[in-house]
Amino acid sequence: MRTKKSIYLFLVPGGLLFLIFFVVPTLYGLSLSFTNWDGLSSKVPFAGFSNYTHLFTDDTMFHGAVGNTLKFVVMVVILQSFFSLLFAIFLLRNTKTNIFLRTLYFFPTILASVSVAFIWTFIYDPNIGILNTLLKDFGLSSLQHSWLGDPHIAIYCLGIVEIWAHTGQLLIIYLAGLQQIPVELYEVAKIEGATRWQTFRKVTWPLLTPATTMVVAYTTIQSFRAFDLVYAMTDGGPNNSTEILATYIYHQAFQYNHVGYASAVSMVFMIVIAIITMLQFGILRLQSGSREKKSSKKKARSTSANPTANPKDLEYVSGGGTA
Amino acid sequence: MKFIRGPLVWLYALLILVPVLVVVESSFKSLSDLYHNPLLPSKNLTIGPYSTLLSQEPISQYFLNSFEVTAISLVMVLIFGSMISYAILRLPKIPAFILYGIFSIGMMIPTQVNMIPVYLELSHFNMVDTLYGLILVETAFLLPIAVFIIGGFMRSLSKELIEAATVDGANEWHIFWKIAVPLSTPSIASTAIFGGVILWNDLLFPLLLIKSNANQTLPLALLSFTGQYQTNYPVIFAGVLLASIPLVVLYVFLQKYFIAGMTAGAVKG
Numbered sequence: 299m300r301t302k303k304s305i306y307l308f309l310v311p312g313g314l315l316f317l318i319f320f321v322v323p324t325l326y327g328l329s330l331s332f333t334n335w336d337g338l339s340s341k342v343p344f345a346g347f348s349n350y351t352h353l354f355t356d357d358t359m360f361h362g363a364v365g366n367t368l369k370f371v372v373m374v375v376i377l378q379s380f381f382s383l384l385f386a387i388f389l390l391r392n393t394k395t396n397i398f399l400r401t402l403y404f405f406p407t408i409l410a411s412v413s414v415a416f417i418w419t420f421i422y423d424p425n426i427g428i429l430n431t432l433l434k435d436f437g438l439s440s441l442q443h444s445w446l447g448d449p450h451i452a453i454y455c456l457g458i459v460e461i462w463a464h465t466g467q468l469l470i471i472y473l474a475g476l477q478q479i480p481v482e483l484y485e486v487a488k489i490e491g492a493t494r495w496q497t498f499r500k501v502t503w504p505l506l507t508p509a510t511t512m513v514v515a516y517t518t519i520q521s522f523r524a525f526d527l528v529y530a531m532t533d534g535g536p537n538n539s540t541e542i543l544a545t546y547i548y549h550q551a552f553q554y555n556h557v558g559y560a561s562a563v564s565m566v567f568m569i570v571i572a573i574i575t576m577l578q579f580g581i582l583r584l585q586s587g588s589r590e591k592k593s594s595k596k597k598a599r600s601t602s603a604n605p606t607a608n609p610k611d612l613e614y615v616s617g618g619g620t621a
Numbered sequence: 622m623k624f625i626r627g628p629l630v631w632l633y634a635l636l637i638l639v640p641v642l643v644v645v646e647s648s649f650k651s652l653s654d655l656y657h658n659p660l661l662p663s664k665n666l667t668i669g670p671y672s673t674l675l676s677q678e679p680i681s682q683y684f685l686n687s688f689e690v691t692a693i694s695l696v697m698v699l700i701f702g703s704m705i706s707y708a709i710l711r712l713p714k715i716p717a718f719i720l721y722g723i724f725s726i727g728m729m730i731p732t733q734v735n736m737i738p739v740y741l742e743l744s745h746f747n748m749v750d751t752l753y754g755l756i757l758v759e760t761a762f763l764l765p766i767a768v769f770i771i772g773g774f775m776r777s778l779s780k781e782l783i784e785a786a787t788v789d790g791a792n793e794w795h796i797f798w799k800i801a802v803p804l805s806t807p808s809i810a811s812t813a814i815f816g817g818v819i820l821w822n823d824l825l826f827p828l829l830l831i832k833s834n835a836n837q838t839l840p841l842a843l844l845s846f847t848g849q850y851q852t853n854y855p856v857i858f859a860g861v862l863l864a865s866i867p868l869v870v871l872y873v874f875l876q877k878y879f880i881a882g883m884t885a886g887a888v889k890g
Contacts, residue, residue: 302793304792304793306708308793308797309720311701312704312764313705315757315760315761315764316724318757319742319761320735320765321727322742323739324738326741327734327735327738330737337737385633388626388630389630400880401876401880402637403633403634403637404883405872408868409822410840410864411824412824412843412861413840413864416847417641420640420643425656426655426659435660462637466637470883519729522731523731523733526823529824530824530847544733548736552829557737561737564737565734568734575729
């Protein structure tokens, strides 16, 4: 069938905007990363790869930011995935109470990061914060802390905020995954005399692989980008202990005017995120692929990127293929 | 399991409810009252924080700015995103695949990567500190998600229906508005909610691109309060509450759609 020229016209308005404000800046950023430009002067000194070598070899601030980002991401990914799965299992049945609780858990998702940041700044406030006040009221004054003021724990305190803000959202993804698991499987497991734990290990968990991959991928990207929250709560302090890559790029560019250098950092940041995302989706694809090959029934595979991709494509065998 | 389930789910419910309630009641306390009694409701509630905020800040202006940026960007994202999705549906395999691929990769690129060049580009066009500059940038950055959600949905539409319409001699524009868009409504609604929440709450682009007080959006204004009101929590919370009202009201009435929309965005984003 012939493609009409008129179809290409549909691409014009959106395509132009996307090109000017997204594609061009990305390439512009790449070219800037090979300069030592300060963003102000008319001279743009060419730097070759020196920004990149500096970044990998002797920029301790950058290494610190990588470490903080990893602490934050690993903590958030593990705990958020765990809690969203746990609460999805707890709230699986569609009772009135459960639906109310799901709605409540989801609520922080619609708040602005700035609002969440203020709510938690108040919770962590050393003098009148909810946390320290409660500790005092329960006679645990010794546990009181200047939460965001302590370089050893500030980054983890921020991780808790991120988890609080998004667990309810990811719970929904797991819920959709759980609700698609055929009831018959659980009946079979019951007849076979499987314990609850065995049923979870052999039925639920393997069938949840697509949902888990989605949750982990989304959480990873989300937590790598948690700029608003960190910027509004600690702005990288105390002692740069909460300086993550996203805020580091911002500070380098707009505080120190190291535009060229900040561009190099952002390119590295982009590549790291791209690799992680592809790995995660690759794992997902491999798993559903390998299951498909093993599957004796030939079934059309849904090509949608649905996290709970058609469970029918997955083989109902236990073991193997856990993320 | 049974014994932990109940306590745990209600404990987590409290973990969300208590901070929210404390913030609401704190916004009706005087500062000294808050310091003497940080947790419990006070006997003498006051609207002082609100009157302080409203007398010192052009809150209605911030609201208008936020509303303008959210509404205009969202309309553009939905229309342009649907048009691109339709083109992807109607183009031959290879260009369609390439287009879809470009927008999917666009979704992976973190906003922070582009913030420097976008800022430089806008200052080149003299569009820094203008609402329309912010609107254009926000629209461009939401397009990948829109194409991903709407395009992913359109691919599942029946090609026969559209082919039949072309045989009838209907032009593409007509088919788009009369057939493709109405059939894709669920995905467009999801994109509207996901995009709307992001736009209303976004901090990064306003922080970068808006300089003057008069052009601030709500999140940016809230952030600047911390500089002005330091730890005057009641006033800050009055601002947080006012800024959150529109979405909270919508959420109460449309929770189902919100949950579906935000999850679609999370799954695709």
